[in-house]
Amino acid sequence: MRYRWIVGIGLVAVIGIAWIGWSRSGTLELPVREAPQPGYRAPDFSLPALGEETLTLSQLRGQAVVLNFWATWCPPCRAEMPAFQRLYARYADRGLTVIAINAAFSDTPEAVADFRQHYGLTFPILLDASGEVNRSYRITALPTTFFIDPQGMIREVVVGGPMSEAAIEARVRTLLSEAAR
Amino acid sequence: MLPVLPIGPLTLPTRPVLILLGVWIGLTLAEREGRRRRISARLTTDALGGLVIGYLTARLAALLPYGLSSPLDLIYFLRATDALLAPLPGLLTMSAWIIWRWRIHRIPWRAGLDALAPLLLTLAVAWGLGDWAEGLRYGKPTTLPLVAALGGERHPVPLYEAALGSLAWLLWGRLRRRSWAPGGVFLLALTLYSAVRWFTEGFGTGSPILQTVALAGMLLGLWGLSRLTQEGSATPPEDSSSRKKCFPHGPDCRWTRPSGPAGANGPTEPAAHQGLARVLAIEQPGQGPNAAVELPEPLDALDVRGQIAHEGHIEGDVVARLGSHPPRVKSEVPTGDAHRLQIPRDSHPRHVLQAVTTLPSRLPFGEQAPMASV
Numbered sequence: 001m002r003y004r005w006i007v008g009i010g011l012v013a014v015i016g017i018a019w020i021g022w023s024r025s026g027t028l029e030l031p032v033r034e035a036p037q038p039g040y041r042a043p044d045f046s047l048p049a050l051g052e053e054t055l056t057l058s059q060l061r062g063q064a065v066v067l068n069f070w071a072t073w074c075p076p077c078r079a080e081m082p083a084f085q086r087l088y089a090r091y092a093d094r095g096l097t098v099i100a101i102n103a104a105f106s107d108t109p110e111a112v113a114d115f116r117q118h119y120g121l122t123f124p125i126l127l128d129a130s131g132e133v134n135r136s137y138r139i140t141a142l143p144t145t146f147f148i149d150p151q152g153m154i155r156e157v158v159v160g161g162p163m164s165e166a167a168i169e170a171r172v173r174t175l176l177s178e179a180a181r
Numbered sequence: 182m183l184p185v186l187p188i189g190p191l192t193l194p195t196r197p198v199l200i201l202l203g204v205w206i207g208l209t210l211a212e213r214e215g216r217r218r219r220i221s222a223r224l225t226t227d228a229l230g231g232l233v234i235g236y237l238t239a240r241l242a243a244l245l246p247y248g249l250s251s252p253l254d255l256i257y258f259l260r261a262t263d264a265l266l267a268p269l270p271g272l273l274t275m276s277a278w279i280i281w282r283w284r285i286h287r288i289p290w291r292a293g294l295d296a297l298a299p300l301l302l303t304l305a306v307a308w309g310l311g312d313w314a315e316g317l318r319y320g321k322p323t324t325l326p327l328v329a330a331l332g333g334e335r336h337p338v339p340l341y342e343a344a345l346g347s348l349a350w351l352l353w354g355r356l357r358r359r360s361w362a363p364g365g366v367f368l369l370a371l372t373l374y375s376a377v378r379w380f381t382e383g384f385g386t387g388s389p390i391l392q393t394v395a396l397a398g399m400l401l402g403l404w405g406l407s408r409l410t411q412e413g414s415a416t417p418p419e420d421s422s423s424r425k426k427c428f429p430h431g432p433d434c435r436w437t438r439p440s441g442p443a444g445a446n447g448p449t450e451p452a453a454h455q456g457l458a459r460v461l462a463i464e465q466p467g468q469g470p471n472a473a474v475e476l477p478e479p480l481d482a483l484d485v486r487g488q489i490a491h492e493g494h495i496e497g498d499v500v501a502r503l504g505s506h507p508p509r510v511k512s513e514v515p516t517g518d519a520h521r522l523q524i525p526r527d528s529h530p531r532h533v534l535q536a537v538t539t540l541p542s543r544l545p546f547g548e549q550a551p552m553a554s555v
Contacts (some may be wrong), residue, residue: 001393002411004408005403005406005407005411006407008403008407009400009403009404012399012400012403013396013400016379016399016400017396019302019379019383020379020383020389020393020396022383022384023382023384023392024383024389026511037182037316037319038317038319039319039335041387043261051407051422066339079253079257080257083250086250089447098182113369114405122458140184140187141184141185141192154387156264156290157184157315157316158262158263158264159184159185159194159262159315160185160194160259160260160262160356162260163260164244164250164254164257165247165248165250165251165254166244166245166246166247166248166249166250166254166258166340167244167247167257167260167263167265169247170243170244170246170247170265171265173247
């Protein structure tokens with residue numbers, strides 16, 4: 001009986017190691033298709049920035065991007081915005097870009113401008129007046145935040161909020177450390 | 182992918198809802214298992230406490246190194262929709278909490294873990310479904326038709342985990358009916374769960390650490406099961422002072438000292454039970470094998486396990502189930518010498534003793550054992 005168990009466990013160990021080795025062999029080529037979910041390239045877009053030129057996402061290739069969908073009437077969005085500003089100020093020179101896409105189809109440019117002034121936001125705020133970008137990113141709840149690596153791949157999506165500054169910073173540091181490698 | 186559930190004016194985050202549902206179902210099943218094993222109802226409250234403490238620790242350990250920017254952060258840290266966790270500190274704290282609480286509530290740890298086995302398997306399924314709904318842990322690219330039909334190009338690892346976890350649940354449900362020593366049912370669940378993770382993580386893109394840990398868990402589970410099986414067939418220790426032998430499986434063995442020979446002055450003095458019945462095998466030279474069972478009160482549906490010994494050698498296993506009337510042999514297990522009895526729920530312990538002590542006549546050894554009286 002004991003012999004059977006030993007043989008059985010040994011067999012499981014050998015098969016187990018073989019499966020780990022085989023499943024990790026070969027080079028991993030992830031698809032480059034655009035989709036608003038982790039592991040895919042972030043859908044590209046161009047939107048007018050509040051008081052600035054139009055900004056295109058693909059122009060930011062090479063930088064870690066935090067893409068935040070928000071509205072002024074959304075309490076958790078308001079709560080987490082100062083954290084984004086502090087992190088942007090802290091990590092911008094290391095390659096971080098924060099982009100806030102306002103749901104302008106349900107907001108007003110005046111409210112957005114007041115909001116920006118009130119919180120002293122310096123990162124780009126884009127106005128999605130038609131809601132097209134919200135649709136292409138399949139936004140179902142605000143806030144929703146996408147963490148995009150320097151290759152333009154979505155690494156994580158966090159639906160809902162507010163996120164603590166620490167939670168955002170943990171992800172930002174991961175993105176930046178991978179970019180540095 | 183369905184990260185949120187829009188229900189009227191409410192928007193519920195799918196992943197936490199599924200995980201909470203899994204916790205609820207798992208704890209309900211664990212409570213039922215605990216009742217079957219006559220374990221204190223504190224089992225589930227302690228487990229729930231462990232889960233909460235473990236989650237809080239995992240969150241804080243993941244986020245505190247980045248500091249607090251305001252006291253409000255402490256509230257934001259606990260947002261259930263955020264999947265950022267440090268699993269190891271969470272698991273360690275949860276285990277420490279449960280061990281501490283079980284010691285206070287005198288819950289036997291092996292039987293307690295057995296009762297928690299359905300919680301582990303249910304959580305595995307719920308977690309997999311939750312991660313899939315959230316769009317987490319997508320794996321390697323694939324052209325599998327099934328994956329394409331689901332609208333994807335990459336292995337949905339959490340969905341595989343949920344599907345295989347459900348199969349593991351069903352398999353566990355069948356295998357657990359066998360007579361396992363305390364701890365065996367949990368080890369079985371651990372082995373099956375680890376096997377699922379070991380296999381499904383092979384389709385993922387993360388580091389192989391998790392897969393290796395899962396393989397280690399599988400081997401640990403198998404090793405534990407082999408140990409328990411060998412414990413069950415090992416030669417029992419002998420108490421030279423009383424010529425009595427105690428041969429139950431596992432740690433629920435309790436020595437009792439009769440005031441006289443079994444069958445004359447009573448088989449054993451009832452000892453304080455800890456939730457499980459214990460079968461004591463008593464060897465008496467010249468009288469053949471005899472057996473008595475130490476019962477908890479009140480009688481309820483539960484299994485009693487023990488072994489019949491003769492001249493110092495184990496001759497067979499006894500598996501008695503308390504729960505029906507009249508006492509009768511329900512079935513004979515074809516492998517080994519195990520017999521299954523059905524003994525009434527409201528019976529006097531005498532019935533149980535009679536049922537158990539008539540077993541030797543059905544075993545291919547020895548002579549009819551004398552009836553023990555209570």
